[in-house]
Amino acid sequence: MKSEIRISGLGGQGVIKCAYIIGKAASIFDTKFATMTQSFGPEARGSSCSAQLVIKDDHVEYPYLQNTQILVSMSQDAYTKFETEVDDEGLILIDDSLVHPTPPRKNIRQYAIPAMKFAEETGNKIVLNIIMFGFFVAMTEGLLDYDAAVKAVETSVSSSTIDMNMKAFNKGFEYGKSLLEKEALQ
């Protein structure tokens, strides 16, 4: 089983941190292998920025994406740039308070969360990426173990902000769960 994931947005939104936490959850608090690579140019400091993750049950050889299965976008530029590379059967997760999506191609499943709006409601926009991470954990259904995801957040943020970040994580996770439940009822 191989999952190829791109996390994208603007430099400063915590795009790379979000990818780091996903990789850490999979490879430190679970038994998978996760290789993360990231944009390193000036784009990582303000304009479109992205990180790539390859998660496998065994050793990752080729470190970059060959077939993007999951795209997370937190900015319009990033969505426009990377939407085209997503596999026809892939999954796209966006923040629809920041991205105006196009109708999904082929069999792509596309879900949205108003993550920035939620972040502003918590009083600190900095947790946007953690809300997206919670949403990611819910929507990828079992790719990451829930407990591993929680530990990855707790060990990746400063100790004084753990509560704030865990609230953000659960906000994203619960929103995702409710979307999936609604979909199941339809």
Place this chain on the structure above:
Amino acid sequence: MTGKIKQIKTVPADPRGVLTGSHYLDGDHAAAEGCIAAGSRFFAGYPITPATEIAERVSARFPRIGGIFVQMEDELASMNAILGASWGGAKAMTCTSGPGFSLMMENFGLGIMLETPCVLANVQRGGPSTGLPTLVAQSDMMQARWGSHGDYEVIALVPDSPQECFDLTITAFNYSELYRMPILIMMDECVGHMTERVIIPEADKIRIVPRRYTTESPSTYLPYKADDDLIPPMPPVGEGYRFHVTGLTHDEKGYPVMNAATQKKLVSRLINKVKDHAEEIIITDEKYMDDAEIVLLSYGITGRVAIPAIEKAREEGLKVGSMRLKTVWPFPEKRIREMSKHIKGFVFPELNMGQVVLEAERCACGNCKVVRVPHAGGWVHDPEVIYDAIKEAAK
């Protein structure tokens, strides 16, 4: 006849420097942890992408464990500072990339001439000149071999993952003490900036080679008198040993003697202390080699990128093996020469336009095909291109 390298009793790593456990680290940070675990407590450097994170992590970690980090005015000074620190008794390291590596070359040669244990990591990026600061290449491999003037041998280790950045940095420090010379770690931007799980063992599982000090008394000690294995033991500082070091051609006393006989004796020993111990220095990672008729040679990130191509070829019945060089210099020439007599060909992808492959061609002596798979850098190979080269070698 050169003796086997003297076995020095290893000691466990200092637990204060060892972050035992599983970490999600990039290659640069893992190399920094390897440096600390190996017992280094002196680091001098000058920031440059994509090597800065090594220095950055060391600078954050050293003050808590009694290490000294100095951000120098440039790369020339950085290299010189670690040579001085090493003579003062420290295990010392620096790191750089592309243009900085060029600047370090003169004093790297001084380190070779003075036989100074230390470690230099080059996180390779695209060149020439400033080239591609944030993008991968493996195009300094021949510079690593021949970049400083004069005749000498080098030892260069090449990691393919953050885990190996940690492990091989420790090996580099150990080699630097065993062979009494600067050791190169030839990383690349992809490995340096790639984040993966790194397992750091308990301190007593990490074996450290301590400095090989002389057993002679201060009155009889000669700083460049080598043992049977061609390695001259070093003097402990502050214990009454008086010595002189110079970049000029010197005799066993360490004083300049500039004539052909002394030059021959010294340069031959600098070369033979590596050449005659090549079998002990060379480390490879091999896969599918038992039945291999085609051998894919590689090092660093390119070895990983080649695996999907090798597996695709094997699924089609092509007997391809992988021999990834963790030690590129000294080059495993005996092994390649021997193998060339029995196989159809070598395939050698590199992120340069053809550097280490020249060595494979030299050693194969026309006995079998050697297929080059050059790449100018900026990204890694497409595994399909490597697969096509394997098919070409199989024809």
